[in-house]
Amino acid sequence: MNRYSGFTLLAVDDHEHNLFTLRTLVQQHMDVTILEATSGQQALDIALSGAPIDLIILDIQMPEMDGFQTASMLKIRKKTRDIPIIFLTAAFKTQEFQQKGYEVGAVDYLLKPIDDNQLINKISTYFRLIEKERSLNLILEQKVAERTAELAHAKQHLENIITYMGEALLVLNPDGKIMEVNPALRKMLGYSDEELLGMGIGDIFEEEEDEQAGAFMGTWLEALIRVGALNKIEARFITRDGKRIPILFSRTAVKNEAGKISDILCIAKDMTGYIRQDESSGDNTIDADALS
Incomplete structure (x- = not known):
């Protein structure tokens, strides 16, 4: 019995x-x-x-x-x-x-x-x-364990993508402070995580015109609020030793449940191999034909 x-x-x-x-x-x-x-x-x-x-x-x-x-x-x-x-x-x-x-x-x-x-x-x-x-x-415990394992796998998969992606990735808060970076960005700029986290985006970034760079968060934020993403912007990163690296930049707004921007995702492609000399002005510009 x-x-x-x-x-x-x-x-x-x-x-x-x-x-x-x-x-x-x-x-x-x-x-x-x-x-x-x-x-x-x-x-x-x-x-x-x-x-x-x-x-x-x-x-x-x-x-x-x-x-x-x-x-x-x-x-x-x-x-x-x-x-x-x-x-x-x-x-x-x-x-x-x-x-x-x-x-x-x-x-x-x-x-x-x-x-x-x-x-x-x-x-x-x-x-x-x-x-x-x-x-x-x-x-319930089994379902929780299975879901936890799925989330852990998904998290690891995402971390692997971020770690091994060729483009530089930064995550900013709405004030323009750097919250997260990936290895490609650290390698490109020569900074450590400890040095980058908490820095302002303006410390490592400049656009073509001073006025644009000065209005970085104001202009960006307004545009991001309107359209949610800004793509293929020509700009430059400033490395730890002061070197300028030409980049093609994209920015995407992440909004919370209240509809306000909580994070800004930035992806930058190093365009050092795609630069041509403008014969009339002497400026370096990205060769769009070379990218097609």
């Missing part, structure tokens, strides 16, 4: 023969571990120090600490507060006393002399509910 194997029942009664009767009855119908206590204090000691208990059958009439007091003490302790309690009594048959049992945390209330079938059905009902709850918890 393996019915409810693995469950633990605590029976509490100050009369040994009542415990014997209860133990014999339960063992005839189910394969559960039965713990026994002959006083409220002993029940507390067992519940707080031993293995997890799934259900408590608790007699109300006991000397020193009765069933109501015992239940109250069990319910105020974190380890035992959620254990369902079934009260047994021969004396307290009025509605008032039954209501008191529910108020101190009992889930059910049975009268002595014990109706064998009724008691076994009650115990089985609560064990089935516990089984169902545990099964649902296992399913």
